[in-house]
Amino acid sequence: MSNVSNAEKLEQAYASVSDTYRGLTDDLYGACRQMRETTPVYEGDYIAKFLGVPTNAGLQAGTRPTYAVFKYQDVMNVLKDAKRFTSSFILEGMGKVWDGLMILGMDGEAHRHVRALLQPAFMPDNVNKWRPKIDRVVREDFVLPMLPKKKADLMDMGLHFPVRVMYALVGFPENDADEYNQYAAWALSMLAANQLDKAKAEEGRKIAAQSVKSLYDALMVQVKQRRAEGAKGDDLISRLINAEYEGHKLDDHEVATFARSLLPAAGETTTRTFSAAMTFLLTVPGLVERVRSDRTLVPKLIDEAVRFEPSSTFKVRETAEDVEIGGVTIPKGSFVQCMVAAANRDPSVFENPDVFDIDRRQKPSFGFGFGPHMCIGQFVAKLELLCAINALLDLCPNLRLDPEQPSPRIEGAHLRGAKSVHVIWD
DSSP, X not given: OTXXXXXXXXXXXXXXXXXXXXXXXXXXXXXXXXXXXXXXXXXXXXXXXXXXXXXXXXXXXXSSOEEEEOSHHHHHHHHHOTTTEEOTHHHHTHHHHTTSOOGGGOOHHHHHHHHHHHGGGGSHHHHGGGHHHHHHHHIIIIIHHHGGGSEEEHHHHHHHHHHHHHHHHHTOOSSOXXXXXXHHHHHHHGGGGOOSSHHHHHHHHHHHHHHHHHHHHHHHHHHHHHHHTTSOSSSHHHHHHHOEETTEEOOHHHHHHHHHHHHHHHHXXXXXXXXXXXXXXXXXXXXXXXXXXXXXXXXXXXXXXXXXXXXXXXXXXXXXXXXXXXXXXXXXXXXXXXXXXXXTTOTTTXXXXXXXXXXXXXXXXXXTOOGGGSOTTHHHHHHHHHHHHHHHHHHSTTOEEOTTSOOOOEEOSSSOEESOOEEEOO
């Protein structure tokens, strides 16, 4: 095992997560369409029965009443109402492995307080200050070195550039980029605690617990160093050290823990969304020519990719009281599975929803969540994608799919993405 490089560890961890969430169906959207039309509120564990993947309910799945909702408005109503539809159940499962300090599993005042501390560091005005660094890393470390070959699998870049960018932004030193691969492998391995197979769950929790500790220890070194230096930089750790809300500031443990909780999605979501955006850019007739000549379309490309192929196809909440959805009474203490994949293609909201249309008038979709728990790092992810797509279009003349390789295929019941995107250029 000692001969395995950090890059290989990252690739193995990513492949393992993809395999865990591959699921049972090859027609996710067909299955969701049928449920949305015939059974918009389903009583039962739809995700386990029909998709065959774990949720962040962990081992609690199957221990209480479970429902699934498929319509856009129902999903929106659940996700925006954090009082009646809570997330603290996550702390009972995966949160124990993560020491409990996990923003995804916080509710009420505790969540509002922590979100208010963290949010300013991730708002567009602050995130955009990172653009020169993101541009430099993407172009100099990834795109320029591959140019002489005039061909590539973009997922070789797609797996590594979000890791390289995000960990630099967090505040890890940039003199040993390969260490980022180890940190990212730990971050992805933290997801190993989620398993449908009970026999695999115990081993998964051990792997996750070790990864949680390893990444925490690495972060704590950086946190202590930044605080000793006065936290004068523009990196995320320094921003969190300096964050203040209602007189409260984060201590070292809180900074390290919250930074750690953000990292699994930092590469995961961006990598998978990159694969989807590049797939559509290169397969929709005429689209790459349009976007190459009009870069204002790049954000629209990203937004439509997030709607059409969200990497996260569902979100789960727990009812804090008896509720009614679509005429169905759901008792207190039930899990509600919000089927993002179905809601994002609801024809009552999106015209021709099963068509990838960069010109559609954008409405809220749920690829980055919605409401109080909406992804705090979405603006970072979008900026990384913007920089990467522009860099490829700038530096790879006549970028196109490689006709000698299989076309990219987006798959997975959850955490969807393309394994490969083979391209050539002049």
